[in-house]
Structure formats: C-alpha cells, structure tokens
Amino acid sequence: MKRFVLTTAFALALSGVQYGQTLGFEAKIAHVGGGVRWSQCAFGPDGVLHVVFEEDTDGPGHPIWHVAFDGTKATDPFNVTNSMVIRGERPHVATSARGHVAVVWGVGPEKGVYMRLFDPRSKSWSPVESVKIGFGGWEPHCAVDADGNVFVSFYSEEEGRAYARCKINGVWEDTYRLSSGFGKSCRIAIGPNGVVWALWREKGVSAYKNYYSKRTKSTPWSAAQIVTTGGASSAHPHLTVGPDNVAVAAWGDVDPSVSGAEVRIIKIETGSPREIALPPYAYHFPRVAVDAKGVIHVAVQIGAGDYGDGLHYTHNAKGTWSGPQTIAATWPKLPGITADPFGNVAVCQSSFNFAIGGSDVWVYSIAKIEPRVFHVPLNPALGISVLRLRRNPEIQYTLSWSPNPQNKSEQIQGYNLYMKTGSGEYVSLTTVPASTLSTTLMFRDLNQRRAFAVATVGLGGVESDKVFFQ
Numbered sequence: 001m002k003r004f005v006l007t008t009a010f011a012l013a014l015s016g017v018q019y020g021q022t023l024g025f026e027a028k029i030a031h032v033g034g035g036v037r038w039s040q041c042a043f044g045p046d047g048v049l050h051v052v053f054e055e056d057t058d059g060p061g062h063p064i065w066h067v068a069f070d071g072t073k074a075t076d077p078f079n080v081t082n083s084m085v086i087r088g089e090r091p092h093v094a095t096s097a098r099g100h101v102a103v104v105w106g107v108g109p110e111k112g113v114y115m116r117l118f119d120p121r122s123k124s125w126s127p128v129e130s131v132k133i134g135f136g137g138w139e140p141h142c143a144v145d146a147d148g149n150v151f152v153s154f155y156s157e158e159e160g161r162a163y164a165r166c167k168i169n170g171v172w173e174d175t176y177r178l179s180s181g182f183g184k185s186c187r188i189a190i191g192p193n194g195v196v197w198a199l200w201r202e203k204g205v206s207a208y209k210n211y212y213s214k215r216t217k218s219t220p221w222s223a224a225q226i227v228t229t230g231g232a233s234s235a236h237p238h239l240t241v242g243p244d245n246v247a248v249a250a251w252g253d254v255d256p257s258v259s260g261a262e263v264r265i266i267k268i269e270t271g272s273p274r275e276i277a278l279p280p281y282a283y284h285f286p287r288v289a290v291d292a293k294g295v296i297h298v299a300v301q302i303g304a305g306d307y308g309d310g311l312h313y314t315h316n317a318k319g320t321w322s323g324p325q326t327i328a329a330t331w332p333k334l335p336g337i338t339a340d341p342f343g344n345v346a347v348c349q350s351s352f353n354f355a356i357g358g359s360d361v362w363v364y365s366i367a368k369i370e371p372r373v374f375h376v377p378l379n380p381a382l383g384i385s386v387l388r389l390r391r392n393p394e395i396q397y398t399l400s401w402s403p404n405p406q407n408k409s410e411q412i413q414g415y416n417l418y419m420k421t422g423s424g425e426y427v428s429l430t431t432v433p434a435s436t437l438s439t440t441l442m443f444r445d446l447n448q449r450r451a452f453a454v455a456t457v458g459l460g461g462v463e464s465d466k467v468f469f470q
Contacts, residue, residue: 022325023313023347023364029074030067034058036350036359037306037333043340044068044095045460047372051336051348052093052103053361057084064088064105067361071369080116081105082128088114092141097192097461102144104152106137113140113154113165132165132175141239143190146461149217151196153178153188162186162200168217176221178213191241197268199227199239199249207233210249212268228266230274235261235284242290243341246270250277250288250298263300277314277321284308285334292343292459299337299347302326311335311349313364327364330354341460342372342411374456374464377401377415382469386446395446399469400438401454409434411459418453418466426453426466 032055039053049069054062061084065077080103081088091105099120106113113131118124131140136156143151149169155162160182165175178186179202186200196215201208210227232255241247247268252261263278263286277286277298286300295317303309308331312324329351336348346365353360363369383398399417403409412434418426419441429452432439443450453466 021315021317021322021366023327023345023366025365025368026362027069027071027074027369028360028362029069030065030077030361031353031356031358032065032077032361033358035331035352036361037331038090039332039334039348039350039361040092040336041346041348041363042093042095042101042336042338043344043346043460044099044101045097045341045458045462046099047071047340047342047344047370047460049338049346049348049363049365049369050093050095050101051361051363052080052091053348053350054088054091054105055359059084060087061085062087062089064091064103066093066101066103069363069369070371078125080125080128081114089137090139092139094142094144096144096148097146098148099462100144100146100148102142102150104131104140104142104154106140106154108137110137111135111156112137113152115142115150115152117144117148117150119148131172132163135163135175136161139185141186141188143188143196145190145194145217147217151188151190153186153198153200155179155184155186155200157184160184160203162198162202164188164198164221166196166215166217178221178224179211180224183211185235185237187237187239189239189241189247191245191247192243193245195241195245197239197241197247199237199247199268201234201237201251208235210234210237210251212239212247212249214247227268228274231264232256236286238285238287240288240290242294242296243292244294246290248288248290248296250286252283252286252300255280263298265296265298275316275321277316278312278324281312283312287335287337289337289339289345291339291345292341297337297339297345299335301332301334301349306331306333308332308334310351311347313347315345329362341458343367344369372411372458372460372462374412374458374462375404375406376464376467377454377456378404378467380454380467380469382452387442392444393446394442394444397441397443397450397452398438399441399452399454401467402437403434404456404464407456413457413459413461416455416457416463418455420451420453422449426451431457
C-alpha cells in the first residue's frame with residue numbers, strides 16, 4: 001500500500017461570496033493510498049487544527065491518522081494506532097485549553113475502544129491504551145480538560161447500550177451506562193466551566209429521542225433527561241458546548257412521511273425551541289460547533305451513507321439560518337467541524353481521488369488558519385514586606401508586571417500566577433484578568449522560601465512561557 005502526504009497553500013475558494021459568512025479558505029492537508037472515512041477535527045487553543053481520519057488500506061488494517069495543520073504546513077500523518085493491521089474505526093479528536101490532544105477509536109472485532117493522548121508538556125504521545133474492551137466500540141467520542149482528564153463515550157450497536165468511561169487524575173473510573181433503554185449514537189463534550197455533557201439517542205415506543213446527562217470531574221453523572229419530546233425520530237445526534245457553557249445538540253430528524261431528514265438544533269436546558277437548521281434532504285451525520293461569539297455552525301454529509309457527495313454548511317450569524325453552502329467531494333463519509341477561541345470555524349472532509357488513486361483530506365475555514373503565539377509579560381517586579389512583626393506576623397509579596405506589546409490585547413484572557421515553595425515545582429496559584437497587572441499575596445509562615453512566576457494566557461487557555469520574579 002503506497003501512501004504519502006501532500007500539502008497545499010491556502011487559497012480563497014468560491015469567489016464572489018461574502019467573506020466571513022462562508023468557508024472561503026481551503027487546503028488539502030494529506031493524501032493516503034487507501035479510501036478514507038470518518039474524518040474529524042478540533043482546533044487547539046493556539047489556533048492549530050488537528051484532524052484525524054480512518055484509512056481503509058488494501059490490507060486488513062484501518063490505521064487511524066493524525067495531522068496537525070497551522071495554516072501553512074501540515075505535519076506528516078501520524079499513525080495513532082501504531083499498526084497497519086489493526087482495524088481502527090470511526091475516530092474522534094478533542095483538545096484541551098492547555099494543548100492536550102486526545103484521539104479515540106473503535107476496534108469492531110473485539111468491541112473495544114482505544115485512546116492516545118498527546119501531552120503538551122513533554123510534547124509526546126502516550127502509548128496506546130484501552131478504554132474498554134467487550135462493551136462495544138461504536139463511534140467513540142472524547143473530551144479532555146485542562147488537567148488532562150479524559151472523558152469518553154461509546155456504544156454497542158448490537159445491544160443498544162450507550163456508555164461513558166472517564167480517566168480522572170490518571171485513573172480509569174468504572175464504566176457507566178448512560179442509556180436505560182435501547183440507546184446508541186452517544187457523544188460527549190466539555191464546557192469552559194468543566195461541566196461534561198453526554199448526549200445519545202434512545203428508542204421509545206416508535207421513535208428515537210435524544211437524552212442527556214452531565215457531570216464534572218469530581219461529581220457523578222446526573223440522571224438522564226430527555227432533550228425534547230417534539231419532532232420525529234432522531235438520527236445521528238451530535239453535541240458541542242459553547243463559550244457560554246450552553247450545550248447545543250444537532251441531529252437528523254427523520255419523518256417517514258417526508259423524503260430525507262431535517263437537521264434540527266436545540267440549546268439544552270435553556271427553554272429554547274427546536275430549530276430547523278436545514279430542510280429535508282439526503283443528510284447523514286450532522287456536526288455542530290459554536291464560535292467565539294455564540295454563532296452556531298453546522299456541517300452535514302449529503303448523499304448516501306458510505307458514498308456521499310460532499311457536505312452542506314450553514315450558520316445562524318444573522319439570526320436566521322443561512323442558505324447552505326455546498327462543498328463537493330467523492331465518498332467523504334461525513335465531515336468534522338470545530339471552532340477556535342478567536343472566531344474561526346473549520347470543517348474537514350475526505351474525497352476519493354480517481355485521477356491518482358487513494359484519498360485526499362481537505363480542510364475549509366471561515367478565516368485563514370494561523371497559530372497564535374503568546375509572549376511573556378514584561379518587567380516582573382517583586383516586593384516583600386513583613387507586617388505586624390510582634391503580633392500575628394505575616395509576610396506580604398507584591399507582584400507586578402507589564403503587558404507585552406507583541407500580544408494582541410483582544411486575544412488575551414489574563415495571566416496565570418505560579419508559586420514554588422522550597423525546592424519543589426512551580427504550581428498554579430491563581431488566574432487574574434487581563435486588566436490586572438499586579439497582585440498581593442499574604443502568608444503566615446515567615447520561614448518558608450517562596451518563588452513566583454507569571455505567564456500570559458490567551459483566549460483559548462494556551463500560555464506563554466513563564467517569566468520569573470527576582
């Protein structure tokens with residue numbers, strides 16, 4: 001099986017459209033020798049796009065590939081399954097505010113789910129580890145928080161059971177069954193506030209309805225709740241959480257009396273009604289993202305399940321759903337969609353290339369993808385004084401710094417402060433907003449040796465290097 005990577009520079013696609021309202025930039029980020037299905041993507045907090053996809057090779061294997069794209073260059077595809085013979089299926093990718101990258105995939109013959117995690121501190125991938133074996137490996141989804149805790153959902157197609165399993169502080173919890181009836185198509189996502197949401201569809205008397213549950217890293221899953229009793233039968237639901245911590249669900253609403261499926265949207269737990277994002281069509285696997293301004297974006301495969309014709313993309317930036325933008329492809333098997341913290345939205349899909357054989361992997365975005373680099377604060381200054389020396393003495397540290405003019409103020413979330421005691425490691429102390437350029441810290445132990453550092457924090461949570469107070 002021959003495989004190679006091919007990257008192209010970004011170019012403006014679809015001339016004559018209004019910039020910012022369409023996916024106007026495109027790039028081919030990879031080419032592999034086999035067929036590609038199930039491409040998904042996630043922006044990192046630095047604006048770099050991470051794409052994963054499954055390749056159907058000429059041999060027995062279905063390797064899962066990861067590619068990172070910074071708007072100019074794509075990395076060579078990295079085989080996260082670490083094998084060309086394992087049949088990896090239907091991958092998903094998620095990123096954290098500190099730059100973790102989690103990739104999960106299923107292995108059908110053993111009903112297994114597997115994962116690899118990229119650590120931004122060591123800049124390396126962890127070994128392949130099993131999430132769960134024997135419970136069902138269908139369409140695993142993952143979310144990862146800033147501390148590297150991982151939350152995974154998956155289901156058994158045959159038994160109709162939707163599950164979640166979470167790795168908290170490096171330890172896998174017991175597997176939790178989300179569905180009480182015949183459930184499937186479960187998804188998982190995490191909000192900026194650390195609340196983790198799970199969404200799945202569960203069969204009732206005559207139709208599937210969407211249900212959800214939520215938790216935090218320190219609290220258990222809540223009792224399942226129905227998303228809405230309205231509509232027809234749910235197909236292939238998807239889930240995201242916006243910057244306002246509101247969970248948004250998308251799904252295909254399938255009415256046997258109507259040809260095709262509507263794409264429906266609802267904001268969970270807000271009292272908002274169901275909305276029709278796209279009218280009935282031959283739609284499969286809608287995907288949803290919410291951008292930095294709260295605008296909802298949807299991408300969905302058009303055409304038959306395994307032999308699609310491309311995607312439709314729509315958004316509600318003007319308060320109503322835009323007419324769909326069509327991006328053609330050959331046999332893409334669903335798109336992925338993601339939003340970055342700075343206002344960009346990107347979509348990925350594959351397309352079989354009859355001219356040279358194999359498949360191309362493409363990304364499309366509203367604005368040009370570009371990495372965001374944040375620079376250290378300047379002029380760190382430290383003042384130390386002792387108060388009430390004779391009675392209840394305290395030591396006071398006054399820390400101050402200046403913003404770095406190389407940073408764009410509109411992209412700065414604030415500053416992270418760190419402290420080291422004795423010969424230990426620097427640990428996170430507190431976060432202050434971008435308008436705060438000094439702070440005072442009080443301690444009663446006058447004999448403890450302390451050191452401090454500060455780092456700039458971008459909107460997505462990514463940090464600059466630390467600068468140390470002397």
